[in-house]
Amino acid sequence: MRGLALLFAPAAVLIPVALWAVFRYVPTALAANGQPNPVQRIFYFHVPSAMMTFLSVGIVAVAAVGYLVTRRRVWDRVALAGTEVGLLFCTIVLVTGPIWAKPEWGRAWTWEPRLNFTAVLWLMFLGSMLVRSFSDNRDQAARFCAVLSLVSVPVVVLVYKSVELWGGVHPEPKLFREPAHDPRILTGFLICLVAFTALTGWLVAARSRVARLEERIENLLANSDSMEPVQGGRE
Amino acid sequence: MLTLRTAWLIARKDLRQELRSWHSLATMASLALAIQFSFAFTLGTAGMARLGAEKLVPSVLWITLVFAALVGFRNSYLLESERDALSGLRMAPADRSAIFLGKLGANFAAVMILEAAVVPLAALFFGFDLPAVWGPLAVVLAVHTFGLAATGTLLGGLVNRMHRGESLLAILLLPLLVPLLISAGRSTGAVLAGRPLAEVRFWIVFAGAFGAVLASAAVLFFEYLLEE
Numbered sequence: 365m366r367g368l369a370l371l372f373a374p375a376a377v378l379i380p381v382a383l384w385a386v387f388r389y390v391p392t393a394l395a396a397n398g399q400p401n402p403v404q405r406i407f408y409f410h411v412p413s414a415m416m417t418f419l420s421v422g423i424v425a426v427a428a429v430g431y432l433v434t435r436r437r438v439w440d441r442v443a444l445a446g447t448e449v450g451l452l453f454c455t456i457v458l459v460t461g462p463i464w465a466k467p468e469w470g471r472a473w474t475w476e477p478r479l480n481f482t483a484v485l486w487l488m489f490l491g492s493m494l495v496r497s498f499s500d501n502r503d504q505a506a507r508f509c510a511v512l513s514l515v516s517v518p519v520v521v522l523v524y525k526s527v528e529l530w531g532g533v534h535p536e537p538k539l540f541r542e543p544a545h546d547p548r549i550l551t552g553f554l555i556c557l558v559a560f561t562a563l564t565g566w567l568v569a570a571r572s573r574v575a576r577l578e579e580r581i582e583n584l585l586a587n588s589d590s591m592e593p594v595q596g597g598r599e
Numbered sequence: 600m601l602t603l604r605t606a607w608l609i610a611r612k613d614l615r616q617e618l619r620s621w622h623s624l625a626t627m628a629s630l631a632l633a634i635q636f637s638f639a640f641t642l643g644t645a646g647m648a649r650l651g652a653e654k655l656v657p658s659v660l661w662i663t664l665v666f667a668a669l670v671g672f673r674n675s676y677l678l679e680s681e682r683d684a685l686s687g688l689r690m691a692p693a694d695r696s697a698i699f700l701g702k703l704g705a706n707f708a709a710v711m712i713l714e715a716a717v718v719p720l721a722a723l724f725f726g727f728d729l730p731a732v733w734g735p736l737a738v739v740l741a742v743h744t745f746g747l748a749a750t751g752t753l754l755g756g757l758v759n760r761m762h763r764g765e766s767l768l769a770i771l772l773l774p775l776l777v778p779l780l781i782s783a784g785r786s787t788g789a790v791l792a793g794r795p796l797a798e799v800r801f802w803i804v805f806a807g808a809f810g811a812v813l814a815s816a817a818v819l820f821f822e823y824l825l826e827e
Contacts, residue, residue: 432823484774488774488775490770491767491770491774494770495757495761495771498761498764499761499764500761500762504760504761507823507824507826508757508760508761508823510823511820512757514816515753515813515817515820516775518812518816519778519809519812519813522778522805522809523777523778526777526778526781526805527777529781530781
């Protein structure tokens with residue numbers, strides 16, 4: 365419980381700081397036509413969310429190996445948490461991207477490689493959650509989701525390569541390419557990245573703990589079924 | 600060696616069972632026919648003429664094949680559901696991956712048989728010159744069918760073990776097939792346009808690598824799907 369609070373503290377401090385940085389600290393970007401483009405600010409959440417999606421893929425893959433090797437429940441709970449958190453950040457990427465693209469490119473959905481890649485990733489996270497909910501029991505869900513994640517990891521690499529070849533345009537991450545015009549852009553971005561990483565750590569830990577409590581309740585209910593109902597017992 | 604021999608026996612058993620009953624292949628072929636008709640009706644003759652065979656056929660062909668093959672991947676494990684024959688297979692003194700490899704062989708053969716019927720029909724319906732392109736087309740089809748069968752055989756095994764899992768097969772399969780579909784669309788389009796096979800060598804290698812990755816992953820992990 366204390367560990368969870370320790371993880372919560374940095375996220376609780378850094379997310380408001382990140383919001384402040386995005387809206388007050390970083391300069392307003394200019395669009396191609398020289399007009400101020402406040403929508404650009406969405407990128408300070410969009411890009412870190414994409415990075416957190418990839419981090420979640422990594423967490424799920426490590427947890428899958430951990431589960432298949434050790435068969436300890438804790439690994440499966442981390443995999444479950446990583447999948448749900450990954451789906452969350454992936455959704456944020458897919459929502460914020462079109463909001464940015466609509467004024468910038470004139471179209472919300474452009475069939476652009478990284479957008480396609482994110483959409484496929486989103487479907488994979490969803491598939492994993494469906495397998496979990498359709499499974500017959502906890503162990504089967506754990507094993508099947510682990511296998512599915514580990515099979516998906518090399519495919520994700522191939523998806524990335526293939527959607528790139530499939531064709532399209534995406535703004536190259538200029539942030540690192542050409543030295544930013546204003547150092548506040550990079551600072552603001554790094555603040556957001558650290559804040560999102562802290563948030564991810566806390567979310568995964570919190571969801572894993574909720575999963576453990578759910579399992580305990582399930583176990584208690586399973587055991588109480590075989591016993592006589594307690595007189596006057598609480599509901 | 601024993602693994603491969605066992606796999607061969609399982610593949611032969613599955614195929615013999617299929618070629619005696621034609622249950623799976625008949626369903627797959629009828630579905631493929633119905634899907635091709637549906638494409639034609641939704642496109643209309645004007646739409647088909649405007650797109651032209653080489654733009655139209657790669658999509659129509661691969662969507663048709665994937666969805667018709669789905670039926671086969673599902674049925675492939677239903678063969679074992681009667682009297683719990685899968686438990687018998689599991690107890691066979693051979694590596695569990697032999698079951699996957701056997702099913703993969705049978706599924707690959709079944710989809711290739713399906714293609715032998717579907718591709719000439721596509722040539723007939725959508726108007727491309729099959730005799731002129733059949734050689735390169737056969738290579739493209741075979742390589743991509745292997746990747747399709749490897750993915751489908753693995754996921755078919757996964758959903759088959761869940762009581763209510765069958766409806767999940769399509770949604771699990773399609774995202775994993777994205778690289779293969781991109782490659783299939785590109786290379787099929789190119790060979791239909793009369794390009795030589797050398798021009799699509801990259802996609803052939805890409806699809807081959809996809810199949811190899813999926814098949815190796817399945818060999819590694821298949822036993823986890825068979826645990827009780």
